[in-house]
Amino acid sequence: MKRVIYTLAVLLMALSAGTAAAATHGPTSATKAAELRTGLNSLFREHIFLAAAATGAALDGREAEFKAAAAALDGNSVDIANAIGSVYGKDAGDAFLPLWRKHIGFVVDYTVGVATKDSAKADKAVSELIQYTQDFGAFLSAASPKLPKTVVADLVKHHVVTLKAVIDAQAAKDPARAYTAVRTAAAHMQMIADPLAETIVKQFPAKFAK
Amino acid sequence: MKWIAFVVCAWLAIGVSALVVGAASDAAVTVQLFKFRPDRLEIAKGTRVVWTNQDDITHTVTSGTPEKPERAFDVRLTGKGTSGAHEFSRTGVFPFFCERHPAMRGEVHVN
Numbered sequence: 001m002k003r004v005i006y007t008l009a010v011l012l013m014a015l016s017a018g019t020a021a022a023a024t025h026g027p028t029s030a031t032k033a034a035e036l037r038t039g040l041n042s043l044f045r046e047h048i049f050l051a052a053a054a055t056g057a058a059l060d061g062r063e064a065e066f067k068a069a070a071a072a073l074d075g076n077s078v079d080i081a082n083a084i085g086s087v088y089g090k091d092a093g094d095a096f097l098p099l100w101r102k103h104i105g106f107v108v109d110y111t112v113g114v115a116t117k118d119s120a121k122a123d124k125a126v127s128e129l130i131q132y133t134q135d136f137g138a139f140l141s142a143a144s145p146k147l148p149k150t151v152v153a154d155l156v157k158h159h160v161v162t163l164k165a166v167i168d169a170q171a172a173k174d175p176a177r178a179y180t181a182v183r184t185a186a187a188h189m190q191m192i193a194d195p196l197a198e199t200i201v202k203q204f205p206a207k208f209a210k
Numbered sequence: 211m212k213w214i215a216f217v218v219c220a221w222l223a224i225g226v227s228a229l230v231v232g233a234a235s236d237a238a239v240t241v242q243l244f245k246f247r248p249d250r251l252e253i254a255k256g257t258r259v260v261w262t263n264q265d266d267i268t269h270t271v272t273s274g275t276p277e278k279p280e281r282a283f284d285v286r287l288t289g290k291g292t293s294g295a296h297e298f299s300r301t302g303v304f305p306f307f308c309e310r311h312p313a314m315r316g317e318v319h320v321n
């Protein structure tokens with residue numbers, strides 16, 4: 001009898017140990033790498049939604065709404081810079097923020113150019129945005145040498161093009177086209193966020209071990 | 211012949227010394243990840259500051275501030291690995307910045 005009880009106890013211990021192991025090593029989405037990937041995707045998509053809200057309000061002359069959207073957009077910029085700083089260091093985050101804000105300034109210039117039918121201003125803003133893509137590519141490539149400058153620049157160029165499509169549709173008072181363009185622009189941000197997250201995780205494996 | 215060898219050796223020695231002195235009086239600043247590193251230098255009068263670009267993009271080292279550019283020196287670093295220098299022959303505080311990325315700023319304190 002004692003032997004049976006002893007055997008049962010051993011079996012129970014083995015079962016509970018197995019359950020604990022499954023709880024520890026089972027599938028989970030709560031990893032630091034997943035947090036980074038979803039975090040970057042959320043921030044970059046939010047950038048599109050808030051930028052579209054700001055340009056839409058600006059083109060419609062809704063000044064109070066434009067100011068509120070612009071402030072929220074800047075909050076998003078600060079969050080993105082903080083995310084960059086949390087990975088590459090505070091210096092990098094500090095350097096990133098003005099660089100990121102710079103492209104928003106060019107988008108504002110483009111919007112003003114379109115709104116005032118000043119094609120020279122709009123063209124200059126587009127040209128500056130295209131040049132900016134090289135700066136952005138250089139920054140991320142310096143931070144993560146595995147990210148080629150030209151590839152990043154091309155991805156950011158596509159971001160510029162998709163955001164420009166939003167503004168053009170808003171200016172044409174075509175809401176159906178504008179919202180379709182917003183979805184396209186937002187979806188494209190995954191093309192930047194995913195490889196960036198993947199590269200960061202590989203570059204700093206210790207930070208994303210779990 | 212001995213005399214010629216002596217002159218050549220002496221000339222080489224002077225040249226090497228001059229190079230060593232030149233190197234010793236240089237201060238280095240690296241431009242990396244859109245930042246001057248260090249962004250504040252303390253140097254003695256007569257020191258030459260050499261800026262080297264590690265970013266794959268053009269930066270400038272322009273004296274003054276974005277609000278008030280002076281251009282007493284205006285070094286253009288056209289890409290990764292390029293460098294430029296300026297010798298500081300007066301005492302004082304000399305701010306500098308990148309014209310393409312005005313958030314990039316630095317300061318040289320010459321004693």
